[in-house]
Amino acid sequence: MIRERAYPVEPWHVRETRLDMDVLAQSESVFALSNGHVGLRGNLDEGEPHGLPGTYLNSFYELRPLPYAEAGYGFPESGQTIVNVTNGKLIRLLVDDEPLDVRYGELIAHERILDLRAGTLHRELHWRSPAGREVKVRSTRLVSFTQRSVAAISYEVEAVDGPLRLIVQSELVANESLPAQSKDPRVAAVLESPLLAEEELTTPDGGQLIHRTKVSGLRVAAAMEHEVHGPDHTTIESEGYQDWVRTTVACVLQPGEKLRVIKYLTYSWSSRRSLPALRDQVGAALAGARLDGWDGLHREQRNYLDAFWDASDVLVEGDPEVQQAVRFGLFHVLQAGARAEQRPISAKGLTGPGYDGHAFWDTEMFVLPVLTYTQPSAVRSALQWRHSTLESARERAETLNLRGAAFPWRTIEGPESSGYWPAGTAAFHIAADIADAVRRYVMVTGDTQSEREIGLELLVETARLWRSIGHHDRHGQFHIDGVTGPDEYTAVKNDNVYTNLMAQRNLLAAAEVVMRYRDEAFHLGVTDEEAASWRDAATSMHVPYDEELEVHQQVEGFTRLQEWEFTHTPAEKYPLLLHYPYFELYRKQVVKQADLVLAMHWRGDAFTPEEKVRNFLYYERRTVRDSSLSACTQAVLAAEVGHPELAHTYLREAALMDLHDLNENTRDGVHMASLAGAWLALVSGFGGLRDHDGELSFAPRLSSRLSRLEFSLQWRGLALRVDVRPHQTTYSLRHGGPDDVVELRHHDQILRVTCDEPVTVPVPPAEPSGPPPEQPPGRSPLMRLPEREQ
Secondary structure (H helix, E strand, O other): OOOOOOOOEOOOEEEEOOOOHHHHHHHHHHOOEEOOOEEEOOOOOOOOOOOOOOEEEOOOEEEEEOOOOOOOOOOOOEEEEEOOOOEOOOEEEEEOOEEOOOOOOEEEEEEEEEEOOOOEEEEEEEEEOOOOOEEEEEEEEEEOOOOOOEEEEEEEEEEOOOOEEEEEEEEEEOOOOOOOOOOOOOOOOOOOOOEEEEEEEEEOOEEEEEEEEOOOOOEEEEEEEEEEEOOOOOEEEEEEEOOEEEEEEEEEEOOOOEEEEEEEEEEEEEOOOOHHHHHHHHHHHHHHHHHHHHHHHHHHHHHHHHHHHHHHOEEEEOOHHHHHHHHHHHHHHHHHHOOOOOOOOOOOOOOOOHHHHOEOOHHHHHHHHHHHHHOHHHHHHHHHHHHHOHHHHHHHHHHOOOOOOOOOOOEOOOOOOOOOOOOOOOOOOHHHHHHHHHHHHHHHHOOHHHHHHHHHHHHHHHHHHHHHHOEEOOOOOEEOOOEOOOOOOOOOEOOOHHHHHHHHHHHHHHHHHHHHOHHHHHHOOOOHHHHHHHHHHHHOEOOOEEOOOOEEOOOOOHHHOEEOOHHHOOHHHOOHHHOOOHHHHHOEEOEOOOOHHHHHHHOHHHOOHHHHHHHHHHHHOOEOOOOOOHHHHHHHHHHHOOOHHHHHHHHHHHHOOOOOOOOOOHHHOOOHHHHHHHHHHHHHHHOOOEOHHHOOEEOOOOOOOOOEEEEEEEEOOEEEEEEEOOOEEEEEEEOOOOOOEEEEEEOOEEEEEEOOOOEEEEOOOOOOOOOOOOOOOOOOOOOOOOOOOO
């Protein structure tokens, strides 16, 4: 954990003012740059020291066998693991024959800045070699949002105290050595030398490497070119071998003189295109990068982000740490999806190898809601990717003797990659999560073309799955048995409330959409009888409820399970999954992450306000938050049921998950769902955003520490801005025409917002909140509220 404040609190930057070797891997994740296609971890330019080298291309993976102590029918035979591809970040510097290595000599100054508006990672260092020679180095790195295959680095060296002979070695390197794997199941498998060399090409100012994976047969090409600005007699030459290409720049600098090397990088991969085609593609991308030049790339990056922040920024007054963190989170969420273009958004984005680079339900229920309201084009792309995996999902359903589509719990390309049934295949709720992402995207954007071409089939096949899994009992109630909900400590149970309620919405949405697109539904084989069976199942869906305790049961029978002995569980035994057998977890009232509480967020229309209060208090005492997915949801519901100060502490935990390495695993990549969750905690929690039944509604109410919350949303092509103050809220439309209008609900009041003038309404006083919720002993929120300034 980063126990002291590693990054000063600034509204638009994440700044590291000194190099701390103990948290080097964590900072590499924090400072990672990506555009959804190419991802570069924030490794030092010279490559060493490093915590975890990493260069990733979305969906570029290798297959590996999934071992089982005892095989079973339907178990996946192989898994997919993201590959650390050719590293083009490397720029080594020799000062009078001594390599710049921050572990030797004296590091006089070192600073790195992630600029959230410029989209760059800037580094400055002042180093004295063991021989006493001083240099200053300034580097700036970007991964282009506008040119999908392009990254670039500006690297500048200045002589300080006398003439220096400088050698700059810029490299492409494949098959880097990686640190050994730990036993934590959340960590990626280590692949030894996964790339086979196919072609190496050098030019005077750069080169290319082309490799393919040994088993999956994917081909990757990486290329680099350089612009060099230095004194007279500066030389440049290149050499290459099967796993590396190096361009060497040599010169002599006088004091105050500078050498500047601009490195252009391009990447491409394919499972189908030929070697010559990939060679030509990276060459063409280099030509495009050189055409714009460094200044053009930098300008395009800033313009792209200016437009993004204008439409998506969240302003927070009263908690500067949260202000910085929510922008940091939005930036990483954008990086994960902006140019993914029909590829998945994984749990770590392209910031690290955690979870083998797999996409989970996190994408649909945490990341996509944020992108739907801020960058909807990225959501369409993510849904297109899910749609492209339908055939694999249908085959998986058939293997499981089910109809419809059984989407994988974790995957890169589409096939199931989870080797653990209870927390993998049994978590069928991912089908309803995908359906909900479809419903929300169409509702927010009005994109009926995508609904017809993508959404219809996804909704139909997921509805068929639920009708196939579930059954009616003799009383006519519909049950979904033997599944795992979001809480992975309560596995393979009957009638998980979250699953049932989300499936209910899925079934109804499917029944509605086939009525709108009768011809297309007919071609999918949907009959009136089948659609009626979906409505019948939804109407009769069983939702477990304990009449005695007056709370909903997370699963049937949950409230009669034995209580977990929290007082006898020391802090070092968390997370429980690493210290206790699953058998013990599965039969106790202990909750890994928000489950029933998550149902109250996304299906809040299925609960009364009184039920939400009782449910929240009951499950708060049993939720240990061994998952980064939990705090943001608890923040949303704490705000709704009248505990804004508790909501604020959970908001801080979600927002600062990676900036403070709260779960002590940021080294493997940032927690994309928790970063998205900071936005959800603010906008859905304190802003009260809900979108049940196609209605846009807000119930804003701030904590005592917040003096203002302002955010923007995309709604059917319009830009809606919401400005929440302690006693009033202002709604306004931007960039619209005189006839544009947004109808919304503010608490219990219907408002019509036009571009003519903002609408300002009072925030009604909060209802009495009752006793403060209790958490399990030792499991209160990790990030407390800061002390008030005197």
